Amino acid sequence: MNMCGDERSASAGMTPPRVLTIAGSDSGGGAGIQADLKTFQEFGVYGMSAITAVTAQNSLGIQAIYTLDENAVQAQLDSVLSDIGADAVKTGMLLSPGNVLAVASAIRQYGIRHVVVDPVLYAKDGSALLRQEAILTLRNELLPIAEVVTPNVPEACELLGWAEDAIRSVEDMIQAARRLLEFGPQYVFLKGGHLASIHGNAKAEDCIDVLVSRASSKNEALLFQAQRILSKHTHGTGCTTASAIAAGLALGISVEEAVEVAKRFVTKAIEASVPVGRGVGSLWHAANRE
Ligand SMILES: Nc1ncnc2c1ncn2[C@@H]1O[C@H](COP(=O)(O)OP(=O)(O)O)[C@@H](O)[C@H]1O
Numbered sequence: 001m002n003m004c005g006d007e008r009s010a011s012a013g014m015t016p017p018r019v020l021t022i023a024g025s026d027s028g029g030g031a032g033i034q035a036d037l038k039t040f041q042e043f044g045v046y047g048m049s050a051i052t053a054v055t056a057q058n059s060l061g062i063q064a065i066y067t068l069d070e071n072a073v074q075a076q077l078d079s080v081l082s083d084i085g086a087d088a089v090k091t092g093m094l095l096s097p098g099n100v101l102a103v104a105s106a107i108r109q110y111g112i113r114h115v116v117v118d119p120v121l122y123a124k125d126g127s128a129l130l131r132q133e134a135i136l137t138l139r140n141e142l143l144p145i146a147e148v149v150t151p152n153v154p155e156a157c158e159l160l161g162w163a164e165d166a167i168r169s170v171e172d173m174i175q176a177a178r179r180l181l182e183f184g185p186q187y188v189f190l191k192g193g194h195l196a197s198i199h200g201n202a203k204a205e206d207c208i209d210v211l212v213s214r215a216s217s218k219n220e221a222l223l224f225q226a227q228r229i230l231s232k233h234t235h236g237t238g239c240t241t242a243s244a245i246a247a248g249l250a251l252g253i254s255v256e257e258a259v260e261v262a263k264r265f266v267t268k269a270i271e272a273s274v275p276v277g278r279g280v281g282s283l284w285h286a287a288n289r290e
């Protein structure tokens with residue numbers, strides 16, 4: 001299914017599916033709110049944002065982080081959700097326990113149907129995007145109300161309290177994903193883009209991700225596989241993937257279909273990535289138009 005061609009849903013005079021990202025701003029435009037809104041636009045859904053932190057960031061890393069407190073986050077959520085509403089919400093960088101609590105409470109209060117939680121913990125340069133003391137809050141308050149949670153391999157290890165090299169294979173990923181289900185989300189989509197770099201696995205020619213659900217039988221897992229693209233310009237892959245899933249859900253497709261469409265979308269955007277700046281360049285979201 002191609003969600004980015006003829007099936008675009010927005011047309012004049014009709015209310016398009018509405019998707020809200022709750023995340024940090026990336027001044028460099030590659031990740032965070034900026035990647036999310038670019039993705040929403042490509043899917044033809046109406047994008048909105050509640051900003052949790054402002055990062056001074058470029059292709060070389062994060063130079064500074066300015067946090068918005070929970071009152072500022074709450075105010076943005078109330079403004080948007082009490083008026084426009086949202087068919088789906090995607091969360092990214094939340095930074096503080098207060099922000100996590102404000103987001104969880106708004107999701108409950110406004111009865112948001114589709115909730116995609118990207119448990120963003122660190123940026124590529126190692127900067128913390130969720131403080132250590134907020135990890136438990138996210139696990140206890142946000143994961144139980146998520147429809148889909150989308151960790152990468154290091155994030156899965158940290159959420160589970162496992163050693164950072166505990167996940168070494170697709171079988172380990174499936175086991176980790178099933179353990180993460182115990183925290184309460186309906187689905188866990190565990191992304192394997194990091195597997196090769198963590199274990200220096202020269203054979204990892206493919207990027208394999210794993211989807212498990214509470215509803216499926218004990219050992220059932222869906223695998224999503226794409227050829228690894230040998231580009232260093234992969235800034236924003238995680239944000240883009242989670243946003244694409246949220247957009248798909250808002251458009252009314254199933255989680256399984258939304259993940260498949262998102263994987264295709266992010267793969268194309270990496271293939272066409274742009275070497276902006278002197279470091280790690282960013283995805284090119286418009287690649288999916290062709
Ligand atoms: N070099 C690559 N080539 C193709 N797909 C990739 C590449 N790097 C990451 N991906 C895919 O992009 C998505 C996000 O991946 P990942 O890197 O694991 O998460 P994050 O960006 O959150 O760290 C996943 O579907 C992953 O398989």
Ligand SMILES: Cc1ncc(COP(=O)(O)OP(=O)(O)O)c(N)n1
Nearest residue numbers: 024031032123124235236237238239
């Ligand atoms: C503001 C902000 N949010 C999230 C990230 C991390 O984004 P991600 O898509 O996981 O991309 P990489 O860190 O892998 O480039 C960020 N850097 N900034």
